[in-house]
Amino acid sequence: MQETLEKILRTYHENEGNVISLLQEIEESFGYLPEEAINWFSEQLDIPPSRFYGIATFYSQFHLKPRGENIITACCGTACHVKGSERLINSLMRELQIPSGEDTSEDRKFTVEKVNCVGACSIAPVVIINKEVHGKMTADRLMKEIRKIK
Amino acid sequence: MQEGNIVVKVCMGTGGIAAGGTAVVSAFREELETAGVSASVEKNCTVHNVGCRGFCARDVLVDVIVDGEKTTYEYIKSDMVSRIVEEHILQGRPVEEWVVKDDYHTFHEKQVKVVLSDCGEVDPEDIESYVNRGGYAALSKVLTTMTPEETIGLIKASGLRGRGGAGFPAGLKWEFARKAVGEPKYLICNADEGDPGAFMDRSIIEGNPHSVIEGMVIGAYAIGASKGYVYIRAEYPLAVERLKIALDQARRKGVLGDDIEGRGFDFDIKIKLGAGAFVCGEETALIASIEGNRGMPRAKPPFPAQKGLWGKPTVINNVETLANVAYIVRNGADWFAQFGTEKSKGTKVFALTGKVKNSGLIEVPLGISLREIIYDIGGGIEGGRELKAVQTGGPSGGCITAGMIDIAVDYESLAKAGSIVGSGGMVVMDETDCMVNIAKYFLEFTQAESCGKCVPCRIGTKRLLEILERITDGRGRPGDVELLEKLSNDVRSASLCGLGQTAPNPVLSTLRYFRDEYEAHIHEKRCPAGVCKNLLTYSILEEFCKGCTMCARVCPAGAIVGEKKKPHKIIEEICVKCGACFETCKFKAIKKG
């Protein structure tokens, strides 16, 4: 971990970064924002940890808890909404047995999250499975895709 | 065959890639290579990646150009490529059954492409292909023959207004910043496109990033800015990647960075990735975010043109606005002003989506009628159903009803009808869409995106949403419509920034045109469009039911019982009203109501 942190710190200085870009690097490296990492940077940069926390909880890109191995992102833009994204999400939650109010399955294999419009409205509804965009999604096709990685 | 007389262009926007564009490109490369062993086709052929051409619903779209003759194919998959190469490229016989049909052309006929004119034509990852189509000529013209003031004058004369939402005259904004005291000055390109249902900014950057860069450099020259930022959503990885490539190429070509084109003008652009907050589309919140803070807006004045990023004069322009600039400089203000209306000049890109046959990205002259957009370009309503309303302007906008279909689509007319042009989202709805549900959907969005700084937006949007939720759940109370109206008006007047000030618009506009629908929900506990789950009951019409058991098998709750080949029954207490049976039944035996 230490090595990764040092590396992120170097990029931060080289690119004249700010707290947000720093958190983006941490999220990118660890998949979430570990508390120790934030405290370490807070000390190194003399930036109060409260600022990190305020920013980390403000932007939806950041996560304070580890997420699943597979990230499934359902687009909830207007076009996807009118084309039934809600149903897709419900069937996902059922299939992956994600408890209500949570976004990650207990075995941490899957995280299901909603995103505000990925801008692919003409192929709505859109689901992104591990960064791959799937358009014109149906519940059937989605289940097939999920079972492939399950 | 002569060198370069065969060109294959594969649509590689987000839509194209999602439809399998990458596989199509490599299939072409492979097929051509294999074929080329004897036929030297490989050498003569180039496969370009091109950006979005708007009609994403037909992806993957492929142009095959032989001796200047272009044939466009739709719905192409990688396994279809070998036949195209074999029959079309090698034997000169286009595969007719895959060629686009007439509606592909009508989709394009009424469009006027300025900003999108090079999208789908240039290779977004190759600066030379932009230069070959006249790119960066506008920049040279400005740097060598025009003063900053003349440049501002030209943009003012063109009548270009901000394409991000508010429609503020772009030239005027530049003038304010030019005259403001403070060094350095900044130019920010707002690519934090967050309106659900709008994706023109993504497509422009993916399809022709250099047009945005050229616009930024010209703008920077006009206002005297030395530093620029593109604030772009991290949810647009492809756009970010292409922008990075484009910036590098621009720097190497000397049209960006120090001493641009040897004219002693310095301007460089940095990319700042948004971290997922819709409110950062608001100017002052965007500035806070670039400064590395929580994206909370602050009161204006002072306006960013006076005190913006790091307290310095700052201009924030939307992607589409900037992408217009080079074309205006190249062709003149009069050329641009010929499109559009008296007060709304030029063209506007709209994202036409929802229940319309041809969904996609379209560019039309402002002032075009909504009818032309929906029926001529969009090809009418899907499934032969009736148009009910068109939602424009996303969560800040409102609805235009079917009865107002001949309205001119420009800033003034839409505002008069209680909606806005906004960033250009256009969602078409038919009689199966519930307007209360749509209002609720937008409120869910704005409520979740409220930054929480000011009371009316933080608590007001929450309360508005709660009222809408109870109405759609069948718990609406008499007086709720009036309460919604009252609170909406107060949130609109009292909120700090544009997000809160416009958040009630979808409610107010649906109340204005579809009040009866609200009342049916509240007083009759009925959803006329058949959307609101709690107000629906599903039952099986015995006379149509064949007892095929399909419905019982898809029912997630086990609420459907019955013997094979005999009419089934839905147990209402167990039914979760998901509608799965309704959609599965082939005999129309399930009644929703």
Added chain:
Amino acid sequence: MTVSITIDGRTVKVREGATILQASRENDIYIPTLCDDPRLEPYGGCRLCLVQIKGMARPVTACTTPVSEGMIVETTNEEIENLRRTIVELLLSDHPNDCMICEKAGDCTLQELAYFYNLRENRFYGERRQYAESDGNPFIERNMEKCILCGKCVRVCNEVQGVSAIEIAYRGFSAKVCPPFEKDLDCEFCGQCVSVCPTGALMGKLSMGKGRQKDIEKVESVCPYCGCGCNITLHVARNEVIRVSSRPDSLNEGWLCVKGRFGFKFNSSPDRLKHPLIKRNGRFEEASWDEALDYVAQRLGEIKEKHGADAIAGLSSARCTNEENYLFQKFMRAAVGTNNVDHCARY
């Protein structure tokens, strides 16, 4: 430089650069606020100070809008009062309705606003934020359900104290003021946040349950802890100091440190020294002031006689005033005759 503006029909001259709120206050025109504190940067979050400016389409916040020549301002009219009323009503719809047992009752800006807008019913009752956790720190009672997100505590901690122990986290309806990772507060406990909080969200733990506002007698005093001499106001109930505050118009602008604000328990401690003590036969015994001073004078004289004045050294205290410290060194040099005099704050 001054500009002349018209507020509610009165034409007044105000200094250029002032905000409408400052201009109104200087002219005794009342505008309600929750997030404003003249000592902090304007925030514009509560929206209560909305005023109408002639020629502008929508109302603006008086706290953030600077005056300009010829500006015509209306601070109250039906539309504005209606907006203010809605804002207070919205705040109350997300606020525990427990004024009856709230420590802040009688000194709470929100309560006062509810009273003036006569908000007995609420049209907007709905989900209310509910936080189960309590903060285990020794000084500051944090009840975030009562927080109205005015951000004053965050600003004072950052702008004045330079500590940034708390920040607004999350956003929208879930926004919440908290220390990093929502742990217990772990800071200097200066309590500045408590002093600016307009509601019962932040209170001093030492004063909880010690008396209602009407029973409190306020006694002006000077903080005894150091030479700064901060003005303090002792809140006394039933002959006991239950809280210390400081007036914003004092020389220390109302700011105090942890000692001045929360270190008042000694005042009523049974161990507190109230008489001089003289050690006799290895034990401290109570003595009168005359007796004690005579004894000190006698011993100083004896030592000086026997070992010379430089055998004596004086150490003064930072808790004394400048005048007292001056007198002390004068006494050492002139009366005792040595330059051996020093002060605890030198190190």
